[in-house]
Amino acid sequence: MPWTCRIIDFNEITREGKEPQPGDMWYAPWMLEHEELSPEYRNHWRGKRHPVFVLLPNGITWCIDVKFSGSTHGWTVTGIPPVITAYPSVNIPGPGGYHGWSVNGILTDDLKGRTYT
Numbered sequence: 787m788p789w790t791c792r793i794i795d796f797n798e799i800t801r802e803g804k805e806p807q808p809g810d811m812w813y814a815p816w817m818l819e820h821e822e823l824s825p826e827y828r829n830h831w832r833g834k835r836h837p838v839f840v841l842l843p844n845g846i847t848w849c850i851d852v853k854f855s856g857s858t859h860g861w862t863v864t865g866i867p868p869v870i871t872a873y874p875s876v877n878i879p880g881p882g883g884y885h886g887w888s889v890n891g892i893l894t895d896d897l898k899g900r901t902y903t
Contacts, residue, residue, distance in 0.1 A: 789843055789893040791868035796839075808843040808902070809893050811867050817849065824860025827851035831863070838867050843893060843902040844884040848876055865890070 789809035796812035799805070806812070817823060817837040827837060837851040850872050853860045861872040869891035877885045884902075886894040896902075 788895060791840065791870070791888070791891045791893065793868050806841045808841055808845075809868075810841045811838050811870075813837070813867075814839050814849065817851070820852070822852045824851060824853045825858070826860050826862055835867070838870075840888065840893070842876065842878065842884045843886070843896065844878065844882055844900070845902075846878050846884065848878075850888070 791809040791811050794810045794812050813836040815836045837849055840848050840850060842848050850861055850863050864871050870888060871890055872888040875887050885897045
């Protein structure tokens with residue numbers, strides 16, 4: 787089952803005692819000076835939008851604007867949240883992981899067939 791992304795106000799959601807849902811995105815202005823921001827973000831999005839977090843179907847929070855683990859580069863992101871595309875795929879390994887795509891504001895089903903409740 788794919789998940790449609792939407793922008794939320796994270797602080798408002800949590801103040802109301804609610805939890806973000808898979809596909810929810812929120813801006814993270816506190817990340818603007820973080821050393822892990824990718825050169826892709828710094829070159830293409832800095833000054834245009836704040837870094838963005840996305841709740842993945844497996845419950846992991848992913849920042850689309852940071853470097854890959856152990857790398858000097860990150861995702862190439864196009865579009866305006868929530869309708870974004872990120873390349874390459876998102877790959878969180880392990881039995882509780884998620885491997886899928888963010889395409890035009892949709893998180894795809896897990897490419898390894900894992901399901902989430």
